[in-house]
Amino acid sequence: MKKINGARIILEGLKRQGVDTIFGYPGGKVIPLYNELYDFSGINHILTRHEQGAAHAADGYARVTGKVGVCVSTSGPGATNLVTGIMTAYMDSIPMVAITGQVATYEIGKDAFQESDITGITMPVTKHNYLVKDVKDLPRIIKEAFYIASTGRPGPVLIDIPSNIQQAEINFEEFEILHNEPIRLDSYNPNYEGHPKQIKSAIRMINQSKRPVILAGAGIIKSKASKEFIKFVERTNIPVGVTLLGLGSIPTAHDLCLGMLGMHGTYAANYSVFESDLVIAIGMRFDDRVTGNLETFAKNAKVIHIDIDPAEIGKNKKADIPIVGDVKRVLVKFLEKMPQREKTEWNETVTKWKNENPLVYKNSNEEIKPQYLIEKISELTNGEAIIVTDVGQHQMWTAQYYKFKNPDSHCTSGGAGTMGYALPAALGAKVGLPNKPVIAIVGDGGIQMTSQELMTLAHFNIPVKVVIVNNSYLGMVRQWQEIFYSNRYSQVDLEISPDFVKLAEAYSLKGVRIETPSELDEKLNDLLTSNEPVVIDVKVSKEENVLPMVPAGGDSHKMLGIKGEL
Amino acid sequence: MRHVISVIVENKPGVLTRISALFSRRGFNIESLTVGHTENPKLSRMTIVVEGDTDILEQIEKQLYKLIDTLKVIDLPKDTSVNRELVLIKVIADKKNRSEIIQFTDIYRGKIVDVGENTLTIEITGDDGKLEAFISMMSKFGIKELVRTGKIALHRGEKTVM
Ligand SMILES: Cc1ncc(C[n+]2csc(CCOP(=O)(O)OP(=O)(O)O)c2C)c(N)n1
Numbered sequence: 054m055k056k057i058n059g060a061r062i063i064l065e066g067l068k069r070q071g072v073d074t075i076f077g078y079p080g081g082k083v084i085p086l087y088n089e090l091y092d093f094s095g096i097n098h099i100l101t102r103h104e105q106g107a108a109h110a111a112d113g114y115a116r117v118t119g120k121v122g123v124c125v126s127t128s129g130p131g132a133t134n135l136v137t138g139i140m141t142a143y144m145d146s147i148p149m150v151a152i153t154g155q156v157a158t159y160e161i162g163k164d165a166f167q168e169s170d171i172t173g174i175t176m177p178v179t180k181h182n183y184l185v186k187d188v189k190d191l192p193r194i195i196k197e198a199f200y201i202a203s204t205g206r207p208g209p210v211l212i213d214i215p216s217n218i219q220q221a222e223i224n225f226e227e228f229e230i231l232h233n234e235p236i237r238l239d240s241y242n243p244n245y246e247g248h249p250k251q252i253k254s255a256i257r258m259i260n261q262s263k264r265p266v267i268l269a270g271a272g273i274i275k276s277k278a279s280k281e282f283i284k285f286v287e288r289t290n291i292p293v294g295v296t297l298l299g300l301g302s303i304p305t306a307h308d309l310c311l312g313m314l315g316m317h318g319t320y321a322a323n324y325s326v327f328e329s330d331l332v333i334a335i336g337m338r339f340d341d342r343v344t345g346n347l348e349t350f351a352k353n354a355k356v357i358h359i360d361i362d363p364a365e366i367g368k369n370k371k372a373d374i375p376i377v378g379d380v381k382r383v384l385v386k387f388l389e390k391m392p393q394r395e396k397t398e399w400n401e402t403v404t405k406w407k408n409e410n411p412l413v414y415k416n417s418n419e420e421i422k423p424q425y426l427i428e429k430i431s432e433l434t435n436g437e438a439i440i441v442t443d444v445g446q447h448q449m450w451t452a453q454y455y456k457f458k459n460p461d462s463h464c465t466s467g468g469a470g471t472m473g474y475a476l477p478a479a480l481g482a483k484v485g486l487p488n489k490p491v492i493a494i495v496g497d498g499g500i501q502m503t504s505q506e507l508m509t510l511a512h513f514n515i516p517v518k519v520v521i522v523n524n525s526y527l528g529m530v531r532q533w534q535e536i537f538y539s540n541r542y543s544q545v546d547l548e549i550s551p552d553f554v555k556l557a558e559a560y561s562l563k564g565v566r567i568e569t570p571s572e573l574d575e576k577l578n579d580l581l582t583s584n585e586p587v588v589i590d591v592k593v594s595k596e597e598n599v600l601p602m603v604p605a606g607g608d609s610h611k612m613l614g615i616k617g618e619l
Numbered sequence: 620m621r622h623v624i625s626v627i628v629e630n631k632p633g634v635l636t637r638i639s640a641l642f643s644r645r646g647f648n649i650e651s652l653t654v655g656h657t658e659n660p661k662l663s664r665m666t667i668v669v670e671g672d673t674d675i676l677e678q679i680e681k682q683l684y685k686l687i688d689t690l691k692v693i694d695l696p697k698d699t700s701v702n703r704e705l706v707l708i709k710v711i712a713d714k715k716n717r718s719e720i721i722q723f724t725d726i727y728r729g730k731i732v733d734v735g736e737n738t739l740t741i742e743i744t745g746d747d748g749k750l751e752a753f754i755s756m757m758s759k760f761g762i763k764e765l766v767r768t769g770k771i772a773l774h775r776g777e778k779t780v781m
Pocket of ligand 1: 443444445446447448470471472473495496497498499500522524527528529530
């Protein structure tokens with residue numbers, strides 16, 4: 054009789070979930086899995102150079118494709134190396150399945166070689182996790198994991214699989230029976246339909262409001278509701294502020310879009326919220342980077358809050374009308390009932406704020422201003438590339454100056470703020486959407502956290518463009534030290550750094566340095582359009598600040614540097 | 620305010636950790652937590668006593684529901700539920716006060732469950748008020764050791780949580 058072992062059940066299970074690519078790194082406790090992978094057809098494995106890279110790559114892959122990203126590691130250090138990536142995905146609600154090897158069931162709890170309690174460690178950063186103790190549970194658990202990861206509010210699910218479970222065999226027929234059992238999760242029922250009564254009340258509230266503003270979050274993108282959202286915005290003529298992860302839900306250049314909200318948001322977006330009498334929060338969670346001081350945030354406004362996760366409602370900001378549901382389905386219902394609402398005086402006021410206080414910086418002919426670099430990338434790619442950023446100043450400049458046109462075109466670690474994210478996530482994004490240009494924009498600090506993945510770009514010939522915004526500082530920390538700690542630059546100087554061009558070459562990649570604005574104008578286009586991976590080390594002015602800025606916990610309408618200077 | 624909530628969860632390994640870790644992670648204060656399986660052996664019922672206003676209670680409920688293993692979360696209001704806790708108290712009892720302790724135990728409808736040379740061990744059940752009163756009474760004699768089960772609760776009347 055034909056047999057199948059646990060390792061093969063994993064691969065079969067993945068394949069049947071529609072997985073064609075996984076990111077991983079082998080080791081002792083997943084050798085049985087890798088042994089099956091050796092001649093398994095239909096699953097492409099990308100060997101990253103560090104497990105953190107595998108997790109971020111799965112994340113980037115998931116963000117741009119909307120599919121579940123899969124990463125694999127061995128037990129112990131392999132599994133703990135995934136943790137940063139899992140936590141990053143958790144904070145941003147990214148559908149992911151992480152598969153880890155574990156010591157054999159009979160060794161668990163005995164401090165066996167490379168044992169770590171990874172289900173315990175990841176409990177707070179996964180939507181759910183499993184430790185598999187019987188091979189017969191494996192077919193069901195794999196199905197459940199994908200179901201949980203991708204439904205409701207998405208998130209990472211970890212499956213920890215002891216090596217002897219990977220080796221254990223069952224009859225193939227039994228596997229088929231187990232696999233075909235329908236998923237039964239009595240305790241997990243995400244609610245997708247917004248309550249019609251609540252929607253009716255919300256429409257009434259919108260019609261009664263005088264100074265409404267929309268807060269657009271990542272939920273719009275995740276539920277693929279961008280089209281409906283733009284319709285809703287145009288139907289109601291309500292101005293929109295966008296969260297960092299909501300960028301792309303509506304084109305930045307849209308007449309009703311005020312740009313980003315929050316700490317480094319635009320004056321118009323933050324000020325409109327402050328003056329508003331109604332905020333309509335869609336697929337966002339009132340993160341402190343958006344609200345600043347909650348006491349003064351939208352102080353005089355009623356709140357309509359639409360989100361798939363009931364726990365987000367009332368967590369940070371009280372909602373007058375909560376609507377729990379999938380953003381797309383809720384917006385469709387709104388559109389059925391919502392009459393056309395004309396522009397009002399409020400639109401004029403807001404537009405005036407927008408026109409009088411655009412994002413500004415002082416450009417230069419001598420040195421490359423980072424904002425100019427981002428504007429240039431935006432222009433050359435027509436706002437249509439997939440942009441993956443790391444964490445720091447360059448991340449904020451990209452959010453401010455890249456004119457996003459499409460949903461699913463911006464990947465960044467928003468909730469977690471994980472340095473080292475960009476390069477591996479970009480790699481995953483490019484593997485997911487090989488026909489789209491993918492640009493990683495990363496600081497000279499962040500690139501050094503995961504630069505080993507340059508090898509992965511070369512190995513699999515993944516033509517990601519890596520743009521290093523090189524200011525020779527841990528820029529964002531330097532900025533805080535300048536503004537809030539009287540210029541005491543403690544441990545942020547990166548003057549001593551590798552030669553990134555040579556580093557690229559060491560990985561047999563093309564490396565180019567750009568040091569002046571004219572060089573940038575001359576070279577950037579060709580570099581971004583060629584069909585090969587390339588590392589572009591762009592020397593930018595060293596002490597530029599991201600402005601405007603709301604100090605952490607400050608009143609979000611009291612911004613520093615509205616005119617581009619402190 | 621103090622709330623008694625019942626949480627029905629899948630009776631699986633690790634669930635207790637998930638629930639209790641959630642409380643500490645989110646900064647909710649647990650006063651007591653008891654757990655055991657229900658009339659259905661596949662389900663466990665936790666009774667959790669927490670301190671917090673209604674907003675906090677609402678967050679607790681929602682966060683609990685986010686856990687995949689949580690089936691039902693119910694706040695059991697004091698006036699429409701019965702709640703009980705069991706306490707074992709080892710109290711110093713010499714010849715002089717032994718009979719007095721036995722008398723008090725009778726009045727409170729407690730039970731002497733063990734007798735030592737110089738101690739009595741008393742089992743007593745009840746609601747907060749009764750237990751507190753009894754414990755304070757016993758502390759006069761000298762409590763050597765005390766253990767409480769934590770509170771359990773059910774709706775009054777026909778009503779059930781599931
Ligand atoms: C893993 C990790 N460690 C530390 C930080 C704190 N941090 C936030 S921004 C930043 C500086 C980033 O510097 P760089 O990568 O050069 O980018 P820049 O701000 O200069 O654009 C640091 C250290 C972080 N976000 N993530």
